[in-house]
Each structure stands twice: as structure tokens, then as C-alpha cells.
Amino acid sequence: MRKQRHIAIIGAGMTGASAAATLRQHGFMVTVFEKSRGAGGRMSSKRTDYGPLDLGAQYFTARHTDFVAQVALWQQAQQVAVWQFDPAVWDGQQLQPSPDQQLRYVGTPTMNEPVKALLGDTPLHTQCRIANCQYQQSNDSSMQQGQWQLTSDDGAIYLGFDGLLVTTPLPQAKNLIDVAAVHAIPDALMQPCWALQLVTSMPLVSDIQGIFVNQGLLRWVSCQSAKPARQSQPQIWLLHFTAEFTQTHLDIDVQELKALGCLELERMLGQPVHVEALVAQRWLYANINDAVAEPGIYTDLAQQLVVAGDWSFGGRVENAYLAGRQAAQWWIRQE
Structure with a gap:
């Protein structure tokens, strides 16, 4: 029997939340990392004296x-x-x-309520900016895949992830992932x-x-x-x-x-x-930018890596949701 797989998601916006909900519905463990104080991404709301x-x-x-x-x-x-x-x-x-x-x-x-609803009780590390992602191939010949190690900008290390989904804005994803196909997408x-x-x-x-x-x-x-x-x-x-x-x-x-x-x-x-x-x-x-072709989502089977966001399919909250579901389904099909 295959062990329960653990997926790390960077970014607690709509794409990350949609992927997290879909993966958990299919028995995956999920941990989400978010650099801001709360979930929402560009659906977040700012607290003020006049309300959110x-x-x-x-x-x-x-x-x-x-x-x-x-x-x-x-x-x-x-x-x-x-x-x-x-x-x-x-x-x-x-x-x-x-x-x-x-x-x-x-x-x-508030605008981020749907994002919070999708995340539910998913483990979420807020105010945690991931600065480095490393894929480490397993030395155990019985294991087909290695694991991801994430390091935050304050030096905290997070281990043991079977897959990684990066849902940050594209320029930030490029800083995290050294993949030619992702870097080829125009800024x-x-x-x-x-x-x-x-x-x-x-x-x-x-x-x-x-x-x-x-x-x-x-x-x-x-x-x-x-x-x-x-x-x-x-x-x-x-x-x-x-x-x-x-x-x-x-x-x-x-x-x-x-x-x-x-x-x-x-x-x-x-x-x-x-x-x-x-x-x-x-x-x-x-x-x-409507003048730039929609890049879709990027997947790497060897490293169990997905890069996706609302930018994958032309922006909009709906497309962010669909990108997250598509990313999750890529892992689900491997089961």
C-alpha cells in the first residue's frame, strides 16, 4: 500500500487554497506556506479603523x-x-x-472568505517567506521519488514533502525554481x-x-x-x-x-x-497582460513539481481556482 503523500504549497491565495482542498479530499497531506499575515493573496483584505x-x-x-x-x-x-x-x-x-x-x-x-473556507484546517504557516527550495533524490532504490526541502528567509527548514506546488506570482516563482521552461515565460x-x-x-x-x-x-x-x-x-x-x-x-x-x-x-x-x-x-x-500568451501550468514528473497561478489561464479569480484544481489533479492521477 502506497504511503500517504505530503504536498507543500507555497502561496495561500485562491490557487493554493483550491489545490489544498482538492488534494485533501483525495487523501493527501498538505502544508501551506504564506509570506503574508493571512490567507487570500490578491483576494486579501486590509484591516483598518473603517473596517476591512x-x-x-x-x-x-x-x-x-x-x-x-x-x-x-x-x-x-x-x-x-x-x-x-x-x-x-x-x-x-x-x-x-x-x-x-x-x-x-x-x-x-471579506473578500478572502472563500479562500479561508477552502483551506479549512489545512496546516498553514503564515508570515513565512520561503527563500529556497531543494529537491533531494532518495538514495533508497525502493523509492521512486525524492523529497523537497524548503528553507524560509529566517533559516527555518521544512522537510519531508513528496511534491511541491508553487503558486506565487510568476517573477517570485522564478526566484524559487530554477526551471528553464518557467524562466522562459515573459516577465x-x-x-x-x-x-x-x-x-x-x-x-x-x-x-x-x-x-x-x-x-x-x-x-x-x-x-x-x-x-x-x-x-x-x-x-x-x-x-x-x-x-x-x-x-x-x-x-x-x-x-x-x-x-x-x-x-x-x-x-x-x-x-x-x-x-x-x-x-x-x-x-x-x-x-x-492580454498581449502575452497564457502559459498554462508547469509540471515536472521527475521532481514532483508544479508551478501554477491565476496567470496560468489569463487571470481572474475563477482561473486561479481552476489552476489549483488542475495542479491537484495532476498528483491525483498518479495514485
Whole structure:
């Protein structure tokens, strides 16, 4: 009888959580390592005096049958809710209704709730940045495979893993894994984004909850405090800046970012924006460059290694979930 296999997963975002849940359902042991304070990745929320703020993914959609079924389970458990709103489009001159009728979901009460639900009681090492991964071939001729050894940046060593799944953003994966096929994927696949939350001292008078921005410095605007389970006073607005702007302003002063963001928001809504507080987050690896081909997931049978992420299939929360399931199924098929 084959022994229970133990898989290490680096990254506790949607891809890592999806893989962990699928593997555990099929009898695998799983341990997850996450450099941040909690699970979620780009679905994480920041704790503030005004409540948790979603600085990364603002919502997600569901098209694939597997993900639609999973979202239904989250809804039943009240871990996800539909965000009912009609988005607008800004063309640089005026706001128009968006023709898109896509159903949008958010985690409740915070965006990372679905990730936490998938992880459940999976062993999770937070604030643990893995700095080195080494595959050690077994000297025992009766064993077909070796094992992985992980070392954190503070020198802690973790041993005894039969397989390794790396779900970090691609540039970080390249620093961990010396594999030519992974290094051949263009760095331009992932693009940065400045996220800015504006807490207003005077509510803006608007029924608009979300805006797709096609001109200017921004790409997305939403009213955070209008989302399910986030109703709060004062009003809070989220601005996502374009990849082009962010790339050329990676080190911009936050107050300058605020001034630019307020100007853009005032133009769209036609009223002054009075800011009581702000929270800024620079995501170096936020969005997927549509001009770069989707690389899929990378697998190495000899080393029992998989590298995957939302970037594998073109971004989006749904694709991160599907990448994790596909990674897990690669090991399951070996049983």
C-alpha cells in the first residue's frame, strides 16, 4: 500500500487554497506556506479603523461548471454573496451604462472568505517567506521519488514533502525554481497596479457602485461601502490605476496619488471629493497582460513539481481556482 503523500504549497491565495482542498479530499497531506499575515493573496483584505478594505480583487465571476458549483456552495454557507449593481463605463467624457449583464460575486464579510473556507484546517504557516527550495533524490532504490526541502528567509527548514506546488506570482516563482521552461515565460505577463481607498468625510451623491474606466489614469472605480456586508459610514471609494500609469509611477508619493485619484473621481461624478483618510497598496503583480500568451501550468514528473497561478489561464479569480484544481489533479492521477 502506497504511503500517504505530503504536498507543500507555497502561496495561500485562491490557487493554493483550491489545490489544498482538492488534494485533501483525495487523501493527501498538505502544508501551506504564506509570506503574508493571512490567507487570500490578491483576494486579501486590509484591516483598518473603517473596517476591512478589499484592495485587490473587487469581485469575481463564474462561468466554468466546476467553479459555478463551488460558488453555489459558498453562497449556501454565506461565504459569498451576489453584488447586485449595474456598472457604468467612463469614456473620458461621460458615464454610460455598461452593456454587460455579468453576475458578480464578493466574499462575505471579506473578500478572502472563500479562500479561508477552502483551506479549512489545512496546516498553514503564515508570515513565512520561503527563500529556497531543494529537491533531494532518495538514495533508497525502493523509492521512486525524492523529497523537497524548503528553507524560509529566517533559516527555518521544512522537510519531508513528496511534491511541491508553487503558486506565487510568476517573477517570485522564478526566484524559487530554477526551471528553464518557467524562466522562459515573459516577465511582461504580469502587470502592476496602484490601489487607493478613499474614505470620504462627506458622502458622494451617486447611485453608481462600479465604473469600468476606458480613458485616463484609472481602470476601475467602485464604492466599497456599497458591497454586500460592507455597508459603512463614512463612504469609501476604491480606485485601481492602470498598469501603464503604475509602471511609470511605482514610487509615487501617496499624497500625489491621492490628488490624482480625487481629480479623476471628481471628473467622473461631477462633484468634489473630501477625503478623511486613505489607504494605498502597490501591487507589483496585479493583472495579466492580454498581449502575452497564457502559459498554462508547469509540471515536472521527475521532481514532483508544479508551478501554477491565476496567470496560468489569463487571470481572474475563477482561473486561479481552476489552476489549483488542475495542479491537484495532476498528483491525483498518479495514485
